[in-house]
Amino acid sequence: MPDDAGLHALREAARLSPDNLPLRRHLAEQLLTKGYLAEAETEFRAALVLAPQDPDVITGLAEAFVRQSAYGAALSVLEPLLADPGHAPRAGLLAARALLGEGDVAGAARRYHDAVARDPSLADPGLAERLTPQPQPVTPAPPYAPETPLxxxxxxxxxxxxxxxxxxxxxxxxxxxxxxxxxxxxxxxxxxxxxxxxxxxxxxxxxxxxxxxxxxxxxxxxxxxxxxxxxxxxxxxxxxxxxxxxxxxxxxxxxxxxxxxxxxxxxxxxxxxxxxxxxxxxxxxxxxxxxxxxxxxxxxxxxxxxxxxxxxxxxxxxxxxxxxxxxxxxxxxxFVPPPDASARAAILRILCRDKPLAEMDYDAVAKVTDGFVGADLKGVVDRAVETKLRQSISAGRPLPLTTNDLLTVAQATRPTAVKEWLGTARNYVLHANDSGAWDELMPWIDGKTGKTGMTGMKGMKGSKGRW
Missing domain, CATH: 3.40.50.300 (P-loop containing nucleotide triphosphate hydrolases)
Structure with missing residues (x-):
């Protein structure tokens, strides 16, 4: 649960009044605004059960999906709205972002320009530039003169x-x-x-x-x-x-x-x-x-x-x-930390989004990959795909990747470098931190046992002292 008193109060109110649509929608929007994307998705889903046709709930859920790179899910939930020619321009803008994430640049451009034409305040120069093909002149260097910044x-x-x-x-x-x-x-x-x-x-x-x-x-x-x-x-x-x-x-x-x-x-x-x-x-x-x-x-x-x-x-x-x-x-x-469980699940979702899939439980895989960084997770997916390709060749047809495929590989894989890196970091946090430069690492170091750990010293997050 997000560590925010206002959000905590809203969540408690929603728990006590689960059928209050305006309250659930407000909670979901606040979570989305503050960047708690997984929690926002959960609340928007709950609101959607209460009001399946509510355009604000639908676009809110779609935005939560887009910001988590679940582009296919965003397009799926937006589909009923987009079928109406008079749909809200914001829905069209979200569809443009999702289509771009799926690699459909032309479709994304059509949706973006339509949305901005109907609501100029939605103009996004950064997105517009990504939708505009950029000329890439090719000027190969002579073989005898390798190209350098000079x-x-x-x-x-x-x-x-x-x-x-x-x-x-x-x-x-x-x-x-x-x-x-x-x-x-x-x-x-x-x-x-x-x-x-x-x-x-x-x-x-x-x-x-x-x-x-x-x-x-x-x-x-x-x-x-x-x-x-x-x-x-x-x-x-x-x-x-x-x-x-x-x-x-x-x-x-x-x-x-x-x-x-x-x-x-x-x-x-x-x-x-x-x-x-x-x-x-x-x-x-x-x-x-x-x-x-x-x-x-x-x-x-x-x-x-x-x-x-x-x-x-x-x-x-x-x-x-x-x-x-x-x-x-x-x-x-x-500090760019190793991903936590929710981030590992999101990384796995991104890595698997262009592959044939069965119904996936990314949270289950995230639980058994504590200490894995993005590169480790990519290795897990790559090895699972290689195994599935061999099975597909034998079957003569593409077989979807399953949660069990990822779990099998993940359980047989050890994370590469996090433990060793944290071991080195511990020496600097404990013995060379007079300036306070490494205070940010304190929550990641278990000072009580002398061992590095992913969950140690949570209570000291943000502290400035030594222990």
Whole structure:
């Protein structure tokens, strides 16, 4: 149950008066507004039993489905409304989002333009841009000159910045993480006048950290898609060069590319390799690369990085030079935790949505996958699909994937890296946290037994002390 006094009171009132349709509908809408999607879905379903034809209940349930990436379910529940030519424009907009999630771009475009034509206030520039085909000129580099950020910077019309096809609706769970990114990165671009009134400009940096496979890269792409911004993903091979000075030039060229494509999300994966502690470095040229990175984050001119949103991801935040956490650089560190049970069920639903399925109980699979991250769950689905393919070949027809198929694989699989990662994190939380940098990890560390755990220390969430 959500930890919210107002919602708790509404839920208790609904329990005492289960046939009160306005009350149930209000509770469902409040849950949806605050992002408690699974609970909102449950309440909308209960309201739908009381009023099967209520358009507000139907569209509310459809929105809960869309925001959980259950696009097929959303289209199914909207179908009776959409059959009426005079349906509410909001229903058409939700259908557009669901159709886009299902890969039907043309159908989504028709629904979107019809909805906006009847209600211009529903216009969504980010969604409209995703529905507009983007030309992708192909200019292959000569075989003797591999393409690098330095090469690309010499072309003023480079097309290396991509457009992300995913949004936060495609990211299961992690509501707190998504909200942090909205406030820090997205809202200053979407509502510049409001932020300008407080002297805040669009731009800045966020460092995503957590165990491997938890979805940091997927989250960065979703942030770009949510904003409708250009997305530039930077790997080590794009920056590091064997010749002294070349790595710094490549880094500078990458930032210049992002500034030309603003608003832009510039994403550095495995950033600890580019931003390591200078005190640990033996060679001067490697320290110079860190200095160059810091200079680019600051911007040579006052507004140089306005509209450039810098995201970085790492599995080892404790190895990053402390100077990167100074305000104006990566001044916000966001922990991307292993998914909880409801998030694991949502991830499984997304991974299975394009496959032939029997009636699935994703919650049952989520219960036996404690400690699994998104990458582990994808491995479970992939192995279950391989087994089902072999059975289908023998049967001569496609056989639907079942809950038991997933359970069989999940019970024979061990999670990859969460336990080891939390073991390392524990050392820093207990013995190297004088600055409070790792307070966010405290709820994930079981200080009483000395072992890492997924459920330990829940009562200490948000505490600032040591124990």
């Amino acid at each position: 090469n690309r910077a010499e072309d003023p019309d480079d097309a290396e910045a991509e457009r992300s096809g995913v949004t936060f609706a495609d990211v299961a769970g992690m509501e707190a993480v998504k909200e942090s990114l909205r406030v820090k990165l997205l809202l200053p671009v979407q509502q510049p006048e409001l932020f300008a009134a407080f002297g805040k400009r669009a731009g800045g940096g966020v460092l995503l950290y957590g165990p491997p496979g938890a979805g940091k890269t997927h989250l960065a792409r979703a942030a770009a898609g949510e904003l409708g911004a250009a997305f530039i993903s930077v790997g080590l091979a794009d920056i590091l060069d064997m010749y002294i000075g070349s790595s710094e030039r490549n880094l500078r060229a990458t930032f210049e590319m992002a500034r030309r494509h603003r608003p832009c999300v510039l994403f550095f994966d495995e950033v600890d390799a580019l931003a390591a502690r200078r005190s640990d470095m033996r060679q001067a040229h490697t320290r110079q690369l860190v200095n160059q990175f810091l200079a680019e984050l600051d911007g040579v001119e006052e507004h140089a990085n306005e509209g450039v949103l810098v995201l970085a991801a790492t599995n080892a935040p404790w190895y990053i030079d402390a100077a990167f956490r100074r305000p104006g650089r990566f001044d916000q560190m966001v």
